[in-house]
Amino acid sequence: MGADRRSFSIHQLTMIAAAAILLLLAVIAAAWTVARPSWERYQQAYAQATGEEADPAVRSLTPTLTGEPELCTTCHVGLEEISPSHPLAAFGCVTCHGGDRLALDKDRAHSTLRGGRNPSDFSVVEASCGQANCHAGYADPERNHIERVGNSLQATYASGIALVRFSFGAQPDLDGRYGAIPARDPRPAPGHPPALDPMPVSSEADLTPALIAQGVSVSGHPIDTQFRQSCLNSGCHLSEQPKPAPYAYRSTSCAACHYLYDNDGLYKGDDPTIDREEAGHGRIHRLTTAIPYTQCNHCHNRGNYSLRDMAFTSRPDLPPAGEPLSDFLPATQRRLIEYYQPIGQFTLCEWELDCVDCHTGQEAMGDGHIADAIADVQVTECRTCHGTLTEPPRTALITEPDETAMRQARLNGQGDLQVGDRVVINSQGEKMWAVKETIPGHFEEMLKVSREVLDVPLVQGSACQQQPDQQESRYCHACHAYPRDDVLESASQP
Ligand code: HEC
Ligand code: HEC
Ligand code: HEC
Ligand code: HEC
Ligand code: HEC
Ligand code: HEC
Ligand code: HEC
Incomplete structure (x- = not known):
């Protein structure tokens, strides 16, 4: 009997223990569902999308350039390597993007990102792309891409601004005085201006504290305020945000050319954190110098600028972005429609070749x-x-x-x-x-x-x-x- 009683009580104990464990598991499971780290959801989504087996784990990467561990890829699992010149194992993420490298909470991880989504934006480019031995500080000026791009016509629009101001009698000649962004050349070449000031406003009344802080001056000429506003809001220059519209989606600064956006602005890569339905993302996380004509066209040939009303009118003749035009229209002919305005004249090689x-x-x-x-x-x-x-x-x-x-x-x-x-x-x-x-x-x-x-x-x-x-x-x-x-x-x- 003693043995029976003992075995009964062991059985009972086992039942109680099992019930306790089950209860504990249920509590843990409930807590888990409520406070399950978001990174695990992203890893699960990635596994589901790729058909790989889910193996949720914190992922730590120690890039050789910094020697400091980063946890970004715990969420950004599946993100494409940015380019063979910037290998993941050497650069990691923080070298370009900044961010809190050990945070597993989204907001904390992103609290110190450089330039939000775009580390190459002009506001932060020197701290990211302009680091030592990257794209600035060389004896060979050709390698100082940041200085080059900042002083380029595509960033400053100095020629266009001079032309418009000259046409309206706001300046006596076609010399560049102002830029969509200010510029400075410490070693000016003959015939080139040493500096460009930010575009002026017409009168004192148009100055805001922010404009004063940017060094914006008063010209006294009636067109300047209106020209400034429509020019800087047109989305044409490298420093400005694009118009959020099909064909016009793009980034700013270096990424405006080197980080490709599709005409429909949709992300087509494998990072589960990036919304694939939301227009306004690059096609994949990739820098390239093989730049297709579509990228240049996010700015070029998107419409016409009217001097009379100082406004930009988008082209009305573009087919829906991203949709196949027709089964019997080859890619080169699609390009003829997408790129060339009916008024333009071009030779065969101008529309067969890419701009670059x-x-x-x-x-x-x-x-x-x-x-x-x-x-x-x-x-x-x-x-x-x-x-x-x-x-x-x-x-x-x-x-x-x-x-x-x-x-x-x-x-x-x-x-x-x-x-x-x-x-x-x-x-x-x-x-x-x-x-x-x-x-x-x-x-x-x-x-x-x-x-x-x-x-x-x-x-x-x-x-x-x-x-x-x-x-x-x-x-x-x-x-x-x-x-x-x-x-x-x-x-x-x-
Ligand atoms: C907890 C998950 C998580 C971690 C950790 C994380 N991210 Fe993100 N990240 C996201 C999500 C989700 C998005 C999509 C945008 C959003 O929801 O805010 C995102 C977006 C971004 C963006 C685009 C921002 C924008 O404005 O579009 C950058 C750049 C980025 N992350 C870089 C990093 C870097 C660098 C690290 C490491 C320092 C990092 N992330 C760590 C979840 C994370
Ligand atoms: C060589 C610099 C560089 C490195 C290294 C780099 N990125 Fe980026 N990343 C960029 C640039 C440039 C963009 C362009 C964003 C834009 O303006 O569209 C970008 C975009 C992003 C975006 C936004 C994508 C979108 O469409 O919303 C995320 C997220 C991101 N990077 C995360 C990371 C993570 C995580 C790592 C490390 C695994 C990393 N990046 C490494 C330069 C870099
Ligand atoms: C208006 C478009 C445009 C912008 C903006 C732009 N690039 Fe370029 N980049 C090009 C073209 C075109 C090439 C030449 C590609 C070729 O011929 O193979 C190039 C080549 C390069 C190269 C490789 C060749 C070399 O000269 O070393 C690097 C590196 C480079 N760019 C960096 C940058 C950086 C950094 C920025 C931002 C400060 C930037 N680019 C902005 C268009 C652009
Ligand atoms: C962010 C918008 C933007 C992008 C992207 C862009 N451009 Fe431009 N581009 C401009 C602006 C603005 C001007 C100045 C036009 C003027 O002064 O009349 C310009 C001028 C030019 C010029 C004439 C003057 C010069 O600097 O040589 C050429 C050629 C040119 N772009 C080629 C390209 C090519 C090739 C690409 C793609 C690799 C490209 N652009 C991408 C905005 C852009
Ligand atoms: C008055 C008319 C005219 C003008 C102007 C003209 N071309 Fe030509 N071009 C021709 C003719 C005709 C041919 C011979 C076509 C043939 O043999 O099929 C030709 C042939 C060519 C060829 C050789 C084509 C081949 O397939 O072998 C090239 C390249 C060329 N032209 C370039 C130019 C360039 C560049 C300019 C401007 C600087 C120019 N042409 C101006 C009429 C002209
Ligand atoms: C970077 C080199 C390059 C430049 C610059 C260039 N072309 Fe061409 N061109 C080519 C190539 C390559 C072909 C051959 C295209 C083919 O075989 O399909 C060609 C073909 C031609 C032809 C013969 C095909 C035809 O139309 O019958 C003409 C004419 C021509 N180009 C005119 C021009 C004119 C005009 C310019 C200036 C706007 C110009 N090219 C600038 C590379 C160039
Ligand atoms: C076959 C070579 C070739 C191709 C391809 C080409 N261009 Fe050009 N482009 C030229 C030449 C040459 C000029 C100089 C014009 C002249 O001789 O009058 C020019 C001039 C320009 C100008 C200045 C025009 C002006 O208003 O003075 C811009 C902007 C421009 N191209 C942009 C582009 C863009 C954007 C693409 C791609 C969609 C492109 N080009 C494709 C050869 C080319």
């Missing part, structure tokens, strides 16, 4: 000096690649393994350039790394985005009827313009 196949790093980012005329910065011409009736294109040899052209070819990922290769140069002497003279008199161009290789036809030896002193594109367009409407018409016949 012709417009170089120096044209896009400037050369460091403040530019106040488009002519100063327009250094690639039609004859750069095609030559003239009497001359082949100008060329130069690649001589150094680390010169800019070599760097550009390497960063593209597909560029095949060696010391000893001969490439075309533009009027500034800048080497066009993707246009090679492969055998004497024969030129080939590798397209930077599609990587297709094309033969470049020369004017010399052809039946071209150009005049030697008429090299600007408008002269060429008179004979070589591509008939946009013909293409569209032929494309709509299945």
Whole structure:
């Protein structure tokens, strides 16, 4: 009996213990559901989306550049590595973004982010991209991208501002005085302004404390306040936020060109924290120098600016962004509709090639000096690649393994350039790394985005009827313009 009683009481004890454990588990489970860390939800969502097995765990990464652990990827699991030049294992996240590296609470982790979403925004670019040995502080000015971009026409719009103010009699000549952002060049080149002030306002009454703090002056001319407002709100310049609209979604500063946004503004990567339905995100977390025409077009050719009412009117003729146009319209013809306004005139290569196949790093980012005329910065011409009736294109040899052209070819990922290769140069002497003279008199161009290789036809030896002193594109367009409407018409016949 004793044994029975004992076994009974053990059984009873076991039951009580089991019940207690069950109760405890239930309490823990309830508490867990209420206070389950959000990072676990993100990891679960990631596992579900990729079909991988869920293995919820805090993820710590110690980038070699800082030697300090970061927990960001605990939530940002699946985020794409930003680029092969900025490997995750070396950079981590905080080197660029800032943030509280050990926080597992979203708000605390983000409390000290640099520039919110965009660490390359002009307001913070020096602290992020401008760190030692990154994109500033070199003896070779060509590597100081931050200074170059800040002084470039695409950031300051100095030429456009000068032109409008001159047309309205607000200034006596076309010299650049003001920028959409102020600029300064400690070593000004002849013919370039040493500095640009922020755009002025018309009268004292228009000054706010914030404008005074920015050093904004009073011009006394009636157009300035209105021009300032419509210009700075138009979303065209590198420093300004874009219009939140299809085709116009983009970032600011370096990311405006190097971080690609789709026309529909939707994120298509694998980070479960980023809303995939909310328009206004880059396509994936990726920096690139292979910039497709769509990226430049988030600003270029999106509409027309009317001087009469100082307002920007968006193009009415664009098809819905992101949707396939039609089964029988190839990508190049889609581009004809998306990019070119019906009034524009272009040759075949202008719409077949991407903008960066012709417009170089120096044209896009400037050369460091403040530019106040488009002519100063327009250094690639039609004859750069095609030559003239009497001359082949100008060329130069690649001589150094680390010169800019070599760097550009390497960063593209597909560029095949060696010391000893001969490439075309533009009027500034800048080497066009993707246009090679492969055998004497024969030129080939590798397209930077599609990587297709094309033969470049020369004017010399052809039946071209150009005049030697008429090299600007408008002269060429008179004979070589591509008939946009013909293409569209032929494309709509299945
Ligand atoms: C607890 C989870 C969590 C942690 C930890 C976390 N994040 Fe985030 N992060 C998010 C979520 C969720 C979003 C999406 C935007 C939102 O909900 O606020 C986000 C958005 C961002 C954004 C975009 C911000 C914007 O304004 O669009 C950046 C940049 C970012 N995180 C960087 C970091 C960095 C760097 C770290 C580490 C220091 C980090 N995050 C740690 C959850 C987290
Ligand atoms: C080389 C610098 C660099 C590094 C390193 C880097 N990022 Fe970014 N990140 C950027 C830039 C530039 C953007 C562009 C944002 C924009 O303006 O669209 C960005 C965007 C983001 C966004 C916002 C995406 C969106 O569409 O909302 C998140 C989130 C983010 N980064 C998190 C991280 C995390 C987490 C890490 C580390 C795993 C990291 N980043 C590493 C430069 C960097
Ligand atoms: C208006 C567009 C535009 C903007 C804005 C821009 N870039 Fe560029 N960037 C280019 C183009 C075009 C190239 C040349 C790509 C090629 O030919 O392969 C380039 C090349 C580069 C390269 C590689 C070649 C080299 O010169 O070393 C780096 C690095 C670079 N950019 C950094 C930056 C940084 C940093 C910023 C912001 C301060 C920035 N870029 C802003 C268009 C831009
Ligand atoms: C954030 C908006 C924005 C983006 C993105 C942008 N641009 Fe521009 N771009 C401008 C503005 C503003 C001007 C100045 C126009 C003027 O002064 O009339 C300009 C001027 C130019 C010019 C003429 C003057 C010069 O600086 O050479 C060229 C060429 C050019 N852009 C090419 C490009 C290319 C190529 C890209 C893509 C790699 C690009 N742009 C992306 C806004 C932008
Ligand atoms: C086949 C080469 C080529 C391609 C591709 C090309 N351009 Fe150009 N672009 C030129 C040349 C050459 C000029 C100088 C015009 C001249 O000679 O009159 C120019 C001029 C410009 C200007 C200054 C125009 C002005 O108002 O004076 C801008 C802005 C510009 N291009 C932007 C772009 C953009 C954006 C793209 C891509 C959608 C692009 N270009 C594609 C060759 C090209
Ligand atoms: C960066 C080099 C480059 C520049 C700059 C350039 N082109 Fe071209 N061009 C090409 C290439 C490559 C082709 C061959 C296209 C093909 O085979 O589809 C071409 C083809 C042509 C052709 C023959 C095809 C046709 O239309 O029948 C003409 C004409 C032409 N370009 C005119 C121009 C004009 C005008 C400009 C200035 C606005 C210009 N190109 C600027 C690279 C360039
Ligand atoms: C008055 C008309 C006219 C003007 C202006 C003109 N071209 Fe031509 N071009 C022609 C004709 C005609 C041909 C021969 C076409 C053929 O053989 O199919 C030609 C041939 C060419 C070719 C060779 C195309 C090939 O496929 O072999 C190139 C490149 C070219 N032109 C570039 C230019 C450039 C660049 C300009 C401006 C600086 C220009 N042309 C101005 C009429 C003109």
